Amino acid sequence: MPDSPIRFLQGNEVLADAALYAGLKFFAGYPITPSTETAERLSYLLPRVGGKFIQMEDELSSMCAIIGASLTGLKAMTATSGPGFSLMQEAIGYAVMAEIPCVIADVQRGGPSTGLPTRVSQGDVMQARWGTHGDHSIITLTASNHQDMFTMTVEAFNLAETFRTPVILLFDEVLAHMREKVTIPEKDEIPIVDRLVTSVPRGTDYHPYFPREDGRLPMSDFGGSHRYNVTGLFHDMWGFPTDKPDVVNELMHHLVNKIENRVSIIQRYKEYHIDDAETLLISYGSAARSARHIMEDRRKVGMNIGMLELQTLWPFPRQLVQEKTKNAKYIVVVEMNMGQIENEVRASVNHSDSVYLANRVDGQLITPTDIKNFLRIIHGRGI
Helix, strand or coil: CCCCCEEEHHHHHHHHHHHHHHHCCCEEECCCCCHHHHHHHHHHHHHHHCCCCEECCHHHHHHHHHHHHHHCCCEEEEEEEEEHHHHHHHHHHHHHHHHHCCEEEEEEEEECCCCECCCCCCHHHHHHHHCCCCCCCCHHHHHCCCCHHHHHHHEEEEEEEHHHCEEEEEEEEEHHHHHEECCCCCCCCCCCCCECCCCCCCCCCCCCCCCCCCCCCCCCCCCCCCCCCCCCCEEEECCECCHHHHHHHHHHHHHHHHHHHHHHHCCCCCEEECCCCEEEEECCHHHHHHHHHHHHHHHHHCEEEEEEECEEEEEHHHHHHHHHHHCCCEEEEEEECCHHHHHHHHHHHCCCHHHHEEEEECCCCCCCHHHHHHHHHHHCCCC
């Protein structure tokens, strides 16, 4: 690795380096455009820091492999794109139910099905939220530039360990394949959350699903000091299957509430010129780069336009969106899908008739000119 902390990297390379910074020790994956470079880089770097890299036969087995590695005490991650992400969903649900910390990076491309393998999209937003079946909650983070991509990747590992849950990094092809400057933080510059290991002595009754007063669940490395059961079935505090209504009800609420009740802690965002914004752009990922550009351009000619960049997509920060949009006359959601976040914004604000969608779904990055044209239509005048 270069001695200088300033590097010129591809987004997928930033993802790999940030995961190593966060303490990644195990990666399992299967090559798929446009995320393959992350696996390539980690196949070279991970063994050099004492970690393990394995290419699996498919994405479902990759997800199962990182679940097993995490249970033995290792920070674990996989990376994929839309079709592979679809194959992982059953195992992601298992990680939710069994409360196994891990990170899944989905670099979005055009879909559905094989779609546009080498083109950009943001069509996996709802799949990240509801891809696995059943009631559950999930944490999903994103970014619009490489520096934030580094930070959000580290945050993903921290949140996974804090809440004992899988965390999804939802990036996109443009961000993954472009190159730009990134400054690698000094060691400990970004706090790292390590695995919370149980203090219960060896040979003592260990309850793998009994939380501390702060809500965190200590873990014991599987195959180490304690014997315990892990299952995708509803289970009691020992990990054994149960269908008792009171236990099932309590566990379901725990899985959801440990995340949904902490939205204010989990939410990450950036805001620009919110206070005087008559028109407010809401965006995320690479689309937010174009949104910010047109915002800055239009402010130079006196237009009161602001921007809210979402870095946490799930749990969706409804109260934040409601607060930041309360004074805006026009709320324009900029994204590259058919309105997956627009629907969430519309459900969050007090005046849903002021919410509009500026989008592209043709595999091309939405441009500042595209957004300018959308705004011209919305405002009914030339700008």
